[in-house]
Amino acid sequence: MTNSDVDREIDIEQEYVAGLYARVDAMREEAAARLVAARRADGDREAVAVRQAEVARLDAVERGLCFGRLDLHDGWRVYIGRLSLFRDEGDEPLLVDWRAPVAQAFYTATATAPQGVRRRRRITTRGRVVVALNDELLNPDGAGDDGLVGEAALLAAVTAERTGRMHDIVTTLQAEQDRIIRHESSGVLVVQGGPGTGKTAVALHRVAYLLYTRPHLRTRGVLVVGPSRIFLDYIGQVLPGLGESSVVTATIADLWPGVEVSRVDPPGIAELKGEVVMAERLRAAVRSRVRLPVDPGDSVEVEFEQQVLRLDPRTCDRAVRQARRTSLPHNQARLVFQREIVDVLAERLIQAMEAVVFTDAGEAIDGGSPDGRLTEADLRALAAAGVVIGDDDPDGPRSLLDGIDRAGLRYSLLADTGVQAALDGLWPPLTPQRVVSDLLGERDDGWSAADVPLLDEAAALIGHGTDRPAFGHVVVDEAQELSEMAWRMLMRRCPTRSMTIVGDLAQTGNPAGASSWDHVLRPHVRDRWQLARLTVNYRTPAEIMAATTDLLATHHPGTPPPRSVRSTGEPPWRIGTTPADLPTVIADLAAAHTDGQLAIIAPSVHIESLATALSLITPPNLTDKVVLITPDQAKGLEFDSVLIADPATILGAAPLGHNDLYVAMTRATRQLGIVHLGRPPAELSAMRELKP
Numbered sequence: 001m002t003n004s005d006v007d008r009e010i011d012i013e014q015e016y017v018a019g020l021y022a023r024v025d026a027m028r029e030e031a032a033a034r035l036v037a038a039r040r041a042d043g044d045r046e047a048v049a050v051r052q053a054e055v056a057r058l059d060a061v062e063r064g065l066c067f068g069r070l071d072l073h074d075g076w077r078v079y080i081g082r083l084s085l086f087r088d089e090g091d092e093p094l095l096v097d098w099r100a101p102v103a104q105a106f107y108t109a110t111a112t113a114p115q116g117v118r119r120r121r122r123i124t125t126r127g128r129v130v131v132a133l134n135d136e137l138l139n140p141d142g143a144g145d146d147g148l149v150g151e152a153a154l155l156a157a158v159t160a161e162r163t164g165r166m167h168d169i170v171t172t173l174q175a176e177q178d179r180i181i182r183h184e185s186s187g188v189l190v191v192q193g194g195p196g197t198g199k200t201a202v203a204l205h206r207v208a209y210l211l212y213t214r215p216h217l218r219t220r221g222v223l224v225v226g227p228s229r230i231f232l233d234y235i236g237q238v239l240p241g242l243g244e245s246s247v248v249t250a251t252i253a254d255l256w257p258g259v260e261v262s263r264v265d266p267p268g269i270a271e272l273k274g275e276v277v278m279a280e281r282l283r284a285a286v287r288s289r290v291r292l293p294v295d296p297g298d299s300v301e302v303e304f305e306q307q308v309l310r311l312d313p314r315t316c317d318r319a320v321r322q323a324r325r326t327s328l329p330h331n332q333a334r335l336v337f338q339r340e341i342v343d344v345l346a347e348r349l350i351q352a353m354e355a356v357v358f359t360d361a362g363e364a365i366d367g368g369s370p371d372g373r374l375t376e377a378d379l380r381a382l383a384a385a386g387v388v389i390g391d392d393d394p395d396g397p398r399s400l401l402d403g404i405d406r407a408g409l410r411y412s413l414l415a416d417t418g419v420q421a422a423l424d425g426l427w428p429p430l431t432p433q434r435v436v437s438d439l440l441g442e443r444d445d446g447w448s449a450a451d452v453p454l455l456d457e458a459a460a461l462i463g464h465g466t467d468r469p470a471f472g473h474v475v476v477d478e479a480q481e482l483s484e485m486a487w488r489m490l491m492r493r494c495p496t497r498s499m500t501i502v503g504d505l506a507q508t509g510n511p512a513g514a515s516s517w518d519h520v521l522r523p524h525v526r527d528r529w530q531l532a533r534l535t536v537n538y539r540t541p542a543e544i545m546a547a548t549t550d551l552l553a554t555h556h557p558g559t560p561p562p563r564s565v566r567s568t569g570e571p572p573w574r575i576g577t578t579p580a581d582l583p584t585v586i587a588d589l590a591a592a593h594t595d596g597q598l599a600i601i602a603p604s605v606h607i608e609s610l611a612t613a614l615s616l617i618t619p620p621n622l623t624d625k626v627v628l629i630t631p632d633q634a635k636g637l638e639f640d641s642v643l644i645a646d647p648a649t650i651l652g653a654a655p656l657g658h659n660d661l662y663v664a665m666t667r668a669t670r671q672l673g674i675v676h677l678g679r680p681p682a683e684l685s686a687m688r689e690l691k692p
């Protein structure tokens with residue numbers, strides 16, 4: 001096309017896009033009016049929320065409303081964008097939502113498999129203005145069929161300066177990513193992929209896709225679990241940018257409201273707390289809190305209204321078995337136990353009362369039989385005293401107390417503090433906090449992140465907080481980090497086991513985390529899970545991935561690094577220094593840095609001195625030009641450039657330190673530099689060395 005052809009085409013698209021915005025503006029006005037009306041119509045909060053979501057969704061699609069066009073061989077033309085727009089109900093769409101089936105060809109059609117597409121056009125807009133077009137003709141001769149769809153737009157997206165916030169990739173999704181996003185699994189789908197392969201992006205776009213294709217999830221709710229608050233902030237704009245703002249994001253610790261994580265476990269302890277054997281130990285701990293008398297001589301005395309009633313071991317045992325047969329959690333089963341015991345106590349009291357009959361004058365004249373029947377002698381005595389009993393059923397038991405009296409007596413027993421104290425001594429009410437701290441033998445000095453799944457397990461055993469929300473679909477990001485106990489907790493939040501799990505087993509930093517997907521999932525879904533893989537690294541240039549080769553080969557032999565989508569021609573470097581000079585060297589390198597956002601990734605022992613030397617805050621503000629973080633905090637994030645301080649300490653600080661170093665090395669989109677103390681670790685010695 002000549003320049004004037006391009007200009008003419010841009011004018012045509014501009015007119016079309018302007019028409020789309022006019023339609024959105026009209027819809028937005030209507031939605032705003034509906035919101036005002038809903039607010040006026042007193043109190044219906046649900047209706048207001050629905051209307052608010054409608055307005056938010058229309059606001060969210062403002063940027064990049066329309067980004068593509070497909071020209072089909074049969075003459076049809078389809079515009080692709082962030083939502084579907086119609087001029088009038090029943091009309092052909094003006095714009096097709098990227099999640100609709102017809103839009104799939106935009107991401108997956110190739111010259112060899114054109115899917116009826118003649119031309120794929122990318123439309124780039126700035127605000128509401130069309131600024132560029134990029135056409136691909138899908139010729140059957142296969143020209144340009146390199147597996148990457150829309151390479152120029154893709155490379156522009158992956159090389160753009162980072163902002164500390166993740167953006168959606170709806171305009172440049174690649175075929176292998178699209179297939180996962182639209183995967184029809186309604187069970188557990190695991191997405192395994194190396195660093196930068198788009199796992200997080202794909203998981204979030206899949207959420208948007210599922211909300212579109214399975215509308216029931218809007219009411220059932222979707223939960224996205226991430227490794228840290230920093231990470232959740234980093235991804236926080238992606239779903240709202242796709243018009244989906246109803247999704248809950250949380251760390252594992254956030255899923256237990258009311259507990260503040262304020263403590264870090266000593267090395268090795270978090271690992272033990274994460275093992276599944278803890279579930280059995282908690283179960284045993286809860287069970288052992290029911291304490292029964294064993295010998296007849298140990299009968300429990302219950303005082304009620306100046307009478308002493310005795311509970312022998314057999315009665316207690318029967319009540320416990322009755323309660324356990326219900327399979328209810330501890331605190332609810334306790335109520336069954338109490339009812340059983342109170343029934344026994346009430347029956348004894350009734351028998352004692354029936355055994356004595358009072359005249360009008362309050363004089364005790366005779367007794368009934370133990371089963372509540374009055375003897376003929378009793379009846380004669382009572383008739384003589386003017387008391388008439390049981391005339392509604394002359395043949396049945398003629399007891400003095402009717403059903404209401406008996407219920408009242410049971411209630412009085414249950415409400416009596418003496419009776420309650422005796423019952424609590426046998427089957428006490430429990431709280432998760434008590435159970436967990438008793439089991440761990442820890443003082444009340446706060447909770448660690450690894451305690452949260454234990455609290456949740458205890459809560460499930462006890463029946464505490466049974467109103468915890470469950471979700472229709474759960475996404476787990478950086479899923480390799482979850483312990484067995486954390487998986488149990490998550491499964492309780494997702495009874496339908498509809499999940500998207502994304503992670504990389506080569507990046508596991510948590511010693512309690514996963515080394516095999518089958519191992520973590522089998523106890524919950526047996527073999528009913530599917531694995532999908534992502535193979536192309538969009539973040540990290542080939543030069544940086546090459547620098548991780550020795551690290552990967554040493555610690556994960558046989559794991560191929562993902563193929564980088566691009567190279568920069570700029571190999572990463574390393575430089576040696578002394579412990580005393582480390583802060584100055586890092587500060588000088590940071591001061592000389594001009595190429596976009598820089599992250600300094602350092603083991604926690606150096607964070608304080610580096611923060612002082614560079615006047616940086618910790619934890620960082622992710623949108624700052626220079627941020628200082630630990631490898632653990634860096635999980636899932638990315639930056640234009642990365643400086644790693646003291647890699648040997650990262651390697652040696654934890655049992656899976658090599659994975660932490662791998663994470664740190666794969667965060668940069670442009671440059672990587674490593675400052676080591678003394679000689680470099682063997683895994684990095686092949687890197688280009690800069691002389692100080």
Ligand SMILES: Nc1ncnc2c1ncn2[C@@H]1O[C@H](COP(=O)(O)OP(=O)(O)OP(=O)(O)O)[C@@H](O)[C@H]1O
Pocket residue numbers: 154157158167169172173174177193194195196197198199200201202504538539635636637638666
């Ligand atoms: N199709 C795409 N178009 C544009 N950018 C993409 C595409 N796929 C991935 N990216 C970008 O590549 C980067 C890495 O993506 P993402 O963080 O989702 O990868 P990841 O597999 O979760 O990485 P890690 O496991 O290393 O944390 C992000 O900036 C993302 O926007």
